[in-house]
Amino acid sequence: MNKTLLRLLIIAFGLMGIWELLVWITGVPKFILPSPLQVLDTLWARLDLIAEHAGTTLLEIVLGMLLGCAAGFLCALLLQMVKPIRPWLLPILVVSQAIPVFALAPILMVWLGYGMTSKVVMASLIIFFPVTAACYDGLRQTPQDWIDLAKTMQASQWQQLRYIRLPAALPSLASGLRVAASVAPIGAIVGEWVGSSSGLGYLMLQANARMQVDLMFACLFVLALMALALYFSVDYYLRKRMPWVAYR
Template identity: 40%
Template structure:
């Protein structure tokens, strides 16, 4: 290696380090800026919870203290983990099926007006019907296994996915579609290069809603008929007036939804770094 290269290497390395340091500080500041408000709100909520329990404004058997709830979680970690894993598995499987079927249905509806006019009212009717009302039918038809829980999770998570995907596919600039047709692009090339990428921001908005609803669907299925899962834990605790365990199950269930929501947001940042909502500096205008 030449002497000139040896002389420039430390300088270049220092320059890279100098450029990376502000970026790390800026990212840390951005994370802190986005996080302190929800963290502060959670602290206030837990403080209010503790105050209500400490002053006995509500009887302890109705609202246990945060400390008692935490003790239950720490005393029975294996028990809660076993049921948490069951609910998480049902949620993820139902969510994946809902995404696959929802995207396929949306594509078919966009490319066929006949299918859209036929299928859309049925989808709306299925969404309006309360899932808790038809959940016992699924248990009768499919038994007490995992199938009814997954089916309810799919039905609840499906609607946001298909609606957001249809909206995204229809929101493409018509001039872009005309340009692709003029240049001789096939329908598949137009879909792959224009329609699908343009629909991703809408799709991820629907996925954030769907993944949290999938947790609710799995737990609702467990309420109706199950011998494992967080829904089963909550139902048993309610029947035994074990409110600390009931609150522990609710906290863990909420944590599952939050974690899955964050994972979808991370996926959105990975796949949509170009979108305006994902830029570090967003342009805002006040009128």
């Protein structure tokens, strides 16, 4: 974990160095591309405002991830346990992914309002399918020898699911959760862009209208930190809970 943090710091400082050099060489105006130092100055000067809106966005992301992961997990279990519904539910899931989730944002605003609920639902919709697909694939790919042995020991369907299929599906589910942690911020931010009165997406729109590009980059910087923290927190938890899975 320390090596990962060190690697991230090196990458971050390297990118900031390239950014600073690019601004210095091109002489681009501040209102088009501020330097990293100007962005950090704005972040420090407007820290209270940014932190207030960041709290709203973080809550939307976390709630959306919890809802989307829970719904995806339950849907995967339903597909595995209730075979007659597979031919009906699987096409619906595939068709649902053919519709851009971003296009649903205005509709969600109309149905659920401009409050936090629409952003949470937006984030959960983006998360739902990756978690469902990963978990269902894990449940389906349980070694047949294990299932045959369980049937020989007269294990019920529930016992097969609890003691064999679910443990075997955990690595696949973990991959789905990592994907969910990566894309969860997208739904919340898009929802805030469509319509909101708080959050980093809302603050970025307000800054854009006032040509405060340094504030926009400061919000983007905080959002990136939140996304990285969420991803590595999920990754750390999964590594601790599943030490038998080989990581490279």
